[in-house]
Structure formats: structure tokens, C-alpha cells
Amino acid sequence: MTRRIKLTVAYDGSAYVGWQSQINGVSVQQTIERALSKLTGLPAPITGASRTDAGVHALGQVAHFDIDSSIPDEKFPLALNTKLPPDIRAINAQTVAPTFHARFHARRKRYRYEIHNSRCAPVLERSHRWHVPVPLDIDAMREEARYMIGEHDFAAFAASGSAVKQTVRTVFDAEVNGSNYDPALIELWISGDGFLYNMVRIFAGTLVDASLGKLGPGAVRRAIRARDRLLLGQTAPAHGLTLMNIEYDRGDEENAATV
């Protein structure tokens, strides 16, 4: 019997053109679709919650697809992982209501941006940390981050050339954390009901530029008000960014029992 599965996946984005299939290289989506096809012998188109860019990683990307398979949910990730390369791992599979939609039903997405703030570049973490050699001021970064929180028109944070018309988003929290684990590590965490294309990378680059004194205090607030990309900082590189998790209304999953 056909059922709809909500699949949670982790990936190292280094080797991919991004989540979405494109003509110029291998995408995460098509790699998972091929693995599913190997498992079931049938074409298996999947729909992802977030179209992560080339080089962006995920520890909790979510996708849905319909499948005619008798593999139970709890065995599904193990079975799929035998068909996936080691830089993509299925973490969880759950049968959900046939109306569940990974993208449209997402209520909250959380991203992490990792900065390696040390004179010396990282070696073991170089695929997922942005190296910033000049010492950063965490307090100054926190000061800017808090202007992100709330419902705002984030037009200033839209990548130029973006076709998106509706630029109002709600940011639930935005944090800047040092680390006892590694003194070189600064983590930015941001969660919201959705993000414009490149918004988190512009957020990260702006915090760094603000900390380095390239923008006056309050740059984020001024840019949001003026809807002006030029008042913000650089777009931080893709490889520091990781999609951490996506939350859904509980009802979507509880309906699964009725399938």
C-alpha cells in the first residue's frame, strides 16, 4: 500500500550543487531519489522543505515522498543508508498523513552558522566553518543579532535579483555563542518561520562586519527600516551554514495513524 513518508536527513553539502536538482552537477535531492529508487525499483520523486544552496550542510533537512514499500518506519533509515554515500545519512523516517507537505507545513526552521575565529584556519572543521582571522567582539555581534528578532520586513536581507515579493518573516530567536569546547568557535543560531534566499548568510556576514567596525552600531535595525541591502554587511560563505532542524504542527504526524 502506498504511504507518505516524512524523512529527516543529514548531509555534508561540500560535494553537491545544493539540495535542488540542477543541470550543472549532482544535487542532494537527486542522490536521495536514486537511493530510494534502488530500494524500491520505482521512480521516487521527493519534496524537500528547504532548498539549501551549494556547499550548505544540513543535520535536520526534511523531505516527503510517497512510496509502496513494506519496510517499517524504524528500519527505513538503515535500509536507505545502505544505498546512500557517506556524506548523506537518513536519520529518521515516519509515516505521515497523505496531506503532509515538507515545505508548506514547516512552521519553524533553525540554522546554525559556524565561525572559526582564530589567526590560524581550521583543518579538521574546514568544510563547515568560516575562517575569520581577526578577533571578533561577541557582545557587538549579540547587539546586532537582537534586532533580527520579531516580525519584520526583511527586504534588505533578500539577495539582489531575488524574485520573492513577500519579504515579511518572523525571527523567533537569534543568538551568538562562544564555546567552552573550542575557544576558536563562534556559533550563530537563528530560527524563524522562514528565511529569504541568502538571508542567514547576510545575517552572519553583517554580524562579522559590525564586529569589525565596518558598520555603525544598529546597522541591522537601520537596514530593516530602510529596506536597504547596502546598509548590511557581506554575504558570508555558504560552507559555514547548516540547516539544523525543521518543526511542524504536531497534527501532521498524529494523522499518520489513520493512513
Next chain:
Amino acid sequence: MTRRIKLTVAYDGSAYVGWQSQINGVSVQQTIERALSKLTGLPAPITGASRTDAGVHALGQVAHFDIDSSIPDEKFPLALNTKLPPDIRAINAQTVAPTFHARFHARRKRYRYEIHNSRCAPVLERSHRWHVPVPLDIDAMREEARYMIGEHDFAAFAASGSAVKQTVRTVFDAEVNGSNYDPALIELWISGDGFLYNMVRIFAGTLVDASLGKLGPGAVRRAIRARDRLLLGQTAPAHGLTLMNIEYDRGDEENAATV
């Protein structure tokens, strides 16, 4: 004027046949020697403190070499890094006494072994963590680790076929730590005046096998007494191991001023 430099380097060992030059691939040592040659225009043989194996990483390997260069110590790492690939980074350079020897004068070496203890394999850290999917018992691992501490004949920990005759070593400390940063991470830390070939990897594999109940409690103590490799556990894979730092007598570096 020729001077002797003590160089501290970090590397991701994934792409190398190990520290030492071999016929079957590219070594870390030869990659650094070539970078030095590009910098100075002269051959630049270097001597490393530890011959790390294929796949083993380092955050604080030490090497020495003699060089005729006017680049000041503090600029040296930056200059050398322009000639090195991103998986090898020079961290520090210091002019030392011409008698300084990276290997013979090392007094204390510290290694870290990273275990990813989660049902799901790591993606971002897969180059430097050993994936152990079955839940481990940190207390049981600590219990075995403490038998390592002290001056012992570690013949049981010598890789079979090893030519080393003198197998007495002193282990200063051996710790097993969970992590608030990442619940999946278990770190083993061990420091000593020296280690036999594969000793740290056998130590890591033995702690895991002890935790899984494959060895009775006290396995490390019994194996040391009996000098019997068969009483210990598996040799853990190379890629979880990182040489963290090497300490020297302070005198070696203070003599530098007289050069």
C-alpha cells in the same frame, strides 16, 4: 644565517599516507618539505616528532629543520601557509637552539581519540570520528582507562610485528569525557612520555570492547601483566585519532636567544 626552527603544524590526515614519506603515496612530511623548498629555493629536509599513521590527524605535530631565511618567526607560518594545501596549516614557528631535536627531546605527547556514539553515523565530522552505533558505558570505559596510568611495560599494546624492543612507557593521564557540546561525542584523551606503534588505537578499541562486554572488567590490567595482545580489544580505526600537542623541556627553547 642558518637557524634551526621548531615548527608546529596541524593537518587533516585523510588524504595522506601518514607523516613519513613512503613510496606508495603523498606524505605530510614531503608536502611540508616541498612547501619549504618553494619558500627558500633550497632542499629542506624536516624531522617530525611523531610518525603519525595514514589517516591520523594532528593539531600540534612538531618538526624541526635548519633554514637560511630572513623571514622572522612570527611571519613564518603565514608565509609557509601560502605554499601549503588547506589540509595542512603551519601554526607556529620558533627559532630554537641548533641542538634542538623534535623527536628525541619530546617529553610528553597528548592524543585525542573521538568516538561518535550514536545510531546514526556523523556527516560533518566523519573524517575524524569513529562511528560506534551501540550505546557505550562511559563509566566502564573510565574504569579500564585508569589502569593505563603509570609506568608500565606496554608490550601487550605493541602492534604485532613491531620491532620495538623497549616497551616500557609512562602514561601520565588517560581520560574519557562525554560532551555537553554534542551528546554523540565521546573523547578519549591520553598523554605519556611516548607511545608504541598503534598503542593509542588499541587503547581506544579496548575501551570500546570493554564497554560492550566483550572483555571482562580489568582487561587492561590483566593484559599489561601478561604482556598479551590477545587480552585486549580491537585496534580502533586511524581516522578517530588526533595528535594534540607535544611538550619539550623549556631549556630547548630558551637557548634560542643564543643562536
